[in-house]
Amino acid sequence: MLARTYTVAFEGLEARPVDVQCAVSPGLPGFSIVGLPDKAVSEARDRIRTALSELGIALPARKVTVNLSPADLPKEGAHFDLPIALSLLAALELVPADKVARAVSIGEMSLDGALVAVVGALPAAMTAAELDATLFCPEACGAEAAWVGAASVHGAPSLKALMDHLTGNRPLPEAVAGRIAADATAPCLRDVRGQDRAKRALEIAAAGRHHLFMVGPPGAGKSMLAARLPGLLPPLSARESLDTSMIHSLAGTLDEGGILHRRPFQQPHHTASVAAIAGGGKRAGPGQISLAHNGVLFMDEFPEFPRAVLETLRQPIETGEVTIARANAHVRYPCRFLLVAAANPCRCGMLFDADRACTRAPACGEDYMGKISGPLMDRFDLRLEVPAVEVSDLALPPSGDTSDVVAARVAAARDIQSARYADMPDVTVNADVSGDRLMEVAGTDAEGQDILLRATDRFRLSARGYHRVLKVARTIADLDGSDLVRRPHIAEALSYRLVSDC
Template identity: 45%
Template sequence: MLVKVFGSAVFGVEATTITVEVNVDKGIGYHLVGLPDNAIKESSYRIAAALKNNGYELPGKKITINMAPADLRKEGSAYDLTLALGILVASGQLQTDFLDQYIIMGELSLDGGLQPIRGALPIAIKAREEGFKGILLPQQNAQEAAIVDDLEVYGIENVLQVIDFFSGTSTLEPVTVNTRDTFFQAIEFPEFDFADVKGQESIKRCMEIAAAGGHNIILIGPPGAGKTMLAKRLPSILPPMTLREALETTKIHSVAGKIKEVGLISQRPFRNPHHTASSVSLVGGGSYPQPGEISLAHNGVLFLDELPEFKREVLEVMRQPLEDREVTISRAKFTITYPSSFMLVASMNPSPGGFFNDPDAPITTSPAEMQRYLSKISGPLLDRIDIHIEVTPVPFDKLADTRRAESSTVIRQRVMAARDIQTQRFAEYPNIHYNAQMSTQLIRTYCELDASSLTLLKSAMERLNLSARAYDRILKVARTIADLEAHPKVEAAHIAEAIQYRSLDRDGWLG
């Protein structure tokens, strides 16, 4: 008897429906075709034990299973439940008329229990697109899949529940999630708050500008100055994610198997990889390609602490994703594209010992050693970082001050107002959303300078030995400063402030 059951495979952040054809005939043998990997080939042992321990059996006949499309590689153990249901129906142990109305996915334990799978959200989205009535998958993935409207989602704990459901001897309650209510309840409660930061008013101002314009930023300062603490609070002042951004982010984390919270991810991601990270872990890839840190930080913040400690070749692979806001992983037989639109926040010490030009420092470093240390960061990578700011230690009187500083909620309101101005400005450009994404042509259009501003900028570039690449960056940051003040034009005061934020372009840093 021939039976067709439907599963799904995830490639990149999109799912493809897989038709599992099971044929039970006279003879002996178990034949699985359609480019399955080793995890799927081993499924026969898990299926046999799970069925045996629940009162059913793997028939002693010739079982042929084809996973179509046959030229598409199938990976992982999530097809166990799909194959088991097909074998039961094809061998006559289960009678049902509506098997083809559902996507069925899940990894079987030997006792018939179900283990969670990856990519439940893109699978559910694809099931709805193709008109399936519902989806059956492990209980641990049900809340994630239930984000999708107009689709019956059933969370399963044991294979017997599925058998009884299709035989009609019992019913299952679909899992429901009010996506909008759950999402909007969670977006206003950031874990970290700028109200907890003592002093550092100039750095907070930089963070506000970076958040308002989507600018990449690097913090330079000695150990204990508060670089990491400030970076961790940046997501709290970014505009709340839209529902579309939340779905995009949740899909990526679902594919990577990183979803720990229930349902939709509502807070902007903050990823902080260690400096020993490899190129593949940062941009994604591997024999079975998975999203890397830059994709997991999509719509959020990627924080690279101790930037010069990262291997140079690891940092260089980020240059293209920083520009294109996506990363393409190519293999011999397929190509996968992951989104990677993130804010880069980096921190570093000014020298190997952590201190520079500080006569009271416990460790001294020569200018030559400092130059060698800073040269680990390439010019092209720094070219993609708009704001360089020096962070100094907080004095005792500021640390001892018991008054609370301005909260992230207040700062976020100003950031959102500036972002609204940019949204209206770039309404005609589908791929431009904030100032950091402006091209050279757009900079010339929206950052026109009067005579006094031009004179100030020319004087600063000559006296401070600013590099030519700093020119456009200063204009972008100045445009954001003007937006925060709701000024239609960039003025000399905005240029003057933006010039302060190019520390590494000055003579004495990287030359």
Template identity: 40%
Template sequence: MLKKVFGSAVFGVEATTIMVEVNVDKGIGYHLVGLPDNAIKESNFRIAAAFQNNGYKIPGKKLIINMSPADLRKEGSAYDLTLALGILAASDQIKSEELDKYIIMGELSLDGTLQPIKGALPIAIKAKEEGFKGFILPSQNAKEAAIVDGLEVYGIDNIKQVIDFFNTGDVLEQTIINTKEEFEKNLNFPEFDFSDVKGQESIKRCMEIAAAGGHNIILIGPPGAGKTMLAKRLPSILPPMTLNEALETTKIHSVVGRVKNSGLLSQRPFRSPHHTISNVALVGGGSYPQPGEISLSHNGVLFLDELPEFKREVLEVMRQPLEDREVTISRAKFTVTYPSSFMLVASMNPSPSGYFNDPDAPVTSSPAEMQRYLSKVSGPLLDRIDIHIEVTPVPFEKLSSEQKAESSVEIRKRVTKARMIQTKRFETSEHVHYNAQMSVKQIREYCKLDDTSLNLLKTAMERLNLSARAYDRILKVSRTIADLDESESITGAHISEAIQYRSLDREGWLG
């Protein structure tokens, strides 16, 4: 007898429905075809033990199982439950009239309990698109899948519950989540707040501009100046995620199994990989491609502490994703694309010793050593960072002051207002939402300068020997400063402030 049951495979951040055909025939044998990997091939042992421990058995006949489409590679242990129910249905051990109306996924333990799976959200989205009635999966992933409205989601703990659901009509508890309500309930602020930062007013201003326009920023300063402290507080002033952004972000984290019981992610991601990271771990890839750190920080912040300590080839692979805001990983038989629209925040010491060329510093480095250290970071990568700012140590008077600094809540209000101006400006552009994403054509349209501003920028370009890309960055940053001032046009004051934030372009900045 032939029976069909449905599962799903995730490629990139999209799911593909997999039809599992189980045929029971005369003879003896267990044949699993359709490009399964080793984890799926081993499933027959897990399924046999789970059946035996729950009063069922694999039929002593010839079993042929095909996973269609047969030319698509299937991987992982999440098909255990799909295969198990297909075998039970084909051998008449359960009723199968409703079986093909559900997507069924889950990894089986030997006693029949279910282990969590990866990619529940993309699978649920695909199931709804293709008109399936419901999705049966491990209870740990139920909240994640229930984000999708219009799909019945049943979280289960044991294979016996599913068997009874189809056989005797036992009611499974449906997981229902009000996505909008859940999202708004969790829109609280992170634990880090800018009110904790003493002094550093000019750096906070830079952070505000970076957050308002989505600009990449690099902080250069000696150890203990507060670079990491400031970077960790950046997500607290970014505008709240929209529901669409939250779904996009949750989808990526779902693929690597980082969501589970938390449901919809409503906080912007903050990723801070160690400098020993490989290029595959940073941008994504591997034999079975997975999202890297740049995709996990989509719609959030990627913080690279001690930038020159990262391997040069690791930093260079970021150049294209920083421009295109997505990364494409190609293999011989398929290509996957992961979104990677993130804010890059980098920090670095100006020299191996960590101090500027200062005779009072505990350890100093010569200008030649400092230049050698800085040259570890390529010019093209620095060109893609809009704001370069020097961070100096906070004086004792500021550190010991009892005066409360401005909170993240207040800064976030101004940032959100500036972002709303940009949202309105780019409402007709599909892939542009804030100033940092502007194309050259949009820069020419929205960053027009008067004669005074143009002359000021021309002088700066000639004196600092800036590249064409740096020219565009200055215009984007000045547009953001104008938006924070709620100004329609860019003035000379906006341009001169934006030029100040190109420290690494200034000749002799090392002193």
């Protein structure tokens, strides 16, 4: 008898439907899986055979053939265990074939028949909804998959429980979307002593999603400032939450609630490889820049990262997506993140302190910062020096606005931008706008135009640098509630562009 069911194969964020066909036919006893399976999929036959034996089900002395269609699509991962087992049980007439044929399933199987959680439940549920099919998955994945309300999701603890459900002996309840845990108290901006200029730069970066580069001696507070940036950003929208959660679902890093409700904050170590940052590996999985999609990517000790890793960032910063090229496929992941980089001014970190700097100053600083290429540095909208904190500042009580107050101003500026770019689906903040629309929305007065042209000529700003100054000035004007970009807005934007030693 021939039976079939469906599962998915992952290509980036896309979960492509896979038709799992099983035939039990006369011939030499055997169990074969065809359709370009990898090692994990091929080993499914041994796990399934043993699990069925534990349930008291013996395979007949016939030829069992499982075909995974389309045959030219690579099949990777242990989540093929459950669909292969269901198609086999349907072919043996142990479960209703019609119910199995209208289902999408994913799940790894233990030797005793228990179902083990797998990655990618959220994209799989999206595909099941598109096919108007039921999704069967391990019980541990049910809360995640149930967030896709258009699909009927049933999480099962074991193959036996799923068989009882399909035969009507003991129906499984529909999975319920996981409960979102309350946010832990985020660190407050007032905890940072001094650094008023850096706090202002954080506010501008959050309001327009402008990339930020900070340079200063050790202990100046660069990491503290970066850690408080997510608390200034507005909450994820429903669409942003779903898009970001799908990436984390594939990476297996989702919260227990099954969906992200906080903007991600990724901070890779400077020893990370190109594949870890940009994505790749055996299964071309998402990297840190994609895991930071719609959130913050903080790269401390920026010049210490390998040169190849730093140069990998250039294209994703511009396009908002990364392409992982393989011989048989090109996988794309979104990666529209806010990059915050921090660096010491030199290897010893004391370049700005004449009494403590090494004997190679200032050449050591030039060599150290020279590891960052000009084109990459040109992509930072905001650059600032973070000076050492004075002892007198440490003794003072907290001052300045709290994160909640700053976040309210950021949210108001974001609302202005959302209304401005409502007719442009690919543009949500000022950092995204370009071309004629940028010149239209960032039009400045005569005084502002004059200072911008003179600064461009004197400091030889590139065309990218010129446009990024306009974008930052537009954000500063939004924070001020001004329809027109004026001279003070241009001047402040330029002050973050022309910092020496950056």
